[in-house]
Amino acid sequence: MTFSKSFGYALRGILYVSLLKDEPRKISIDEIAEKLSVPRHFLGKIMKAVVKAGILSSTRGLQGGFFINEKTLHTPLLTIILLTEGNNYFNTCLLSMRKCNSANPCPLHNKVEGHKDGLLQIYGQTLVSDLLQDDKADFIKSLATVEAA
Amino acid sequence: MTFSKSFGYALRGILYVSLLKDEPRKISIDEIAEKLSVPRHFLGKIMKAVVKAGILSSTRGLQGGFFINEKTLHTPLLTIILLTEGNNYFNTCLLSMRKCNSANPCPLHNKVEGHKDGLLQIYGQTLVSDLLQDDKADFIKSLATVEAA
DNA sequence: TTAATAAAGGATACCAATATCCTTTTATTT
DNA sequence: AAATAAAAGGATATTGGTATCCTTTATTAA
Secondary structure, X not given: OOOOHHHHHHHXXXXXXXXXXXXXXXXXXXXXXXXXXXXXXXXXXXXXXHHHOOOOEEEOOOOOEEEOOOOXXXXXXXXXXXXXXXXXXXXXXXXXXXXXXXOOOOOOHHHHHHHHHHHHHHHHHOEHXXXXXXXXXXXXXXXXXXXXX | OXXXXXXXXXXXXXXXXXXXXXXXXXEOXXXXXXXXXXXXXXXXXXXXXXXXXXXXEEEOOOOXXXXXXXXXXXXXXXXXHHHHHOOOOOOOOOOOOOOOOOOOOOOOHHHHHHHHHHHHHHHHHOEHHHHOOOOHHHHHHHHOOOOOO
16 A cells, blocks of 8 residues: 655656646756655656656756656556566565465455455556646646645 | 565464464464564564554463463454554555645545555454464465475 | 766665564463 | 573664765757
């Protein structure tokens, strides 16, 4: 039921860049970090992985930055989850038993399998584009939500 | 979709002690650790918390060890989860946004809320006794399942 | 072709979860 | 009472996720 912070940073970064897809400029890591209230250097490391996975594109140099490509908006959440949490995220046994599977289930396995599959469905079918909202200003605010100072 | 190792160790320890509830002897930490193939000292720390929470009982001294009490078998999984993962486990935002809730939802919030509630239901309703299996030898083996050497 | 800008990449620090060890307390047995 | 056995408790590694900084590479603009 939980993801690492990396996942949240990655998805929010992707959404921020996607939201500004109609602007001619590219989006710098500094801008993303500032608008999302996220540690700049750590975000840079994550965004690098996102670009390497082909989910976003980037160019270096003056006027450089991040921008969407043909894959970005059609990327399912599942792809981002597996990127940040590791490919075995949905295969790991809830009881940390290494040989747990359908054939040799741990005591919890069958109880949660249905919901696990349900979540997999959701994450596999929900695309980046499905999470974008029309009101940009409002959406950016919601992406950056942080605790009151 | 994941729990810490502590949760797996705790639940498996509880199940092991519960399974042997008809034996007159108490169950030592050494026996549990060995049968479950789990680090002995770390398990000790977790079992201490389990006892402190009243989910199991224990006595020190010669012939001491762990044993079930009136609560053990009726304990819902949720209690154990909150013990090992922290009370906010089901309240944390998937995108690490600190102010995310129904009134001010993050982009993922509504997508998964249903399944989150479903899992909460399962964990709240499934009791320790529901996970015990009749064939003791078989069940112990399944609790201890580890990777092939 | 030089200066400026920005991502990529590598090195290091920090912290919490995980794991181990050692000492203390408690209970039982002799 | 003394010896023993076992959990409780505290102190200390170890590891992986998180976070920061610095250098390198690439691109653009003057």
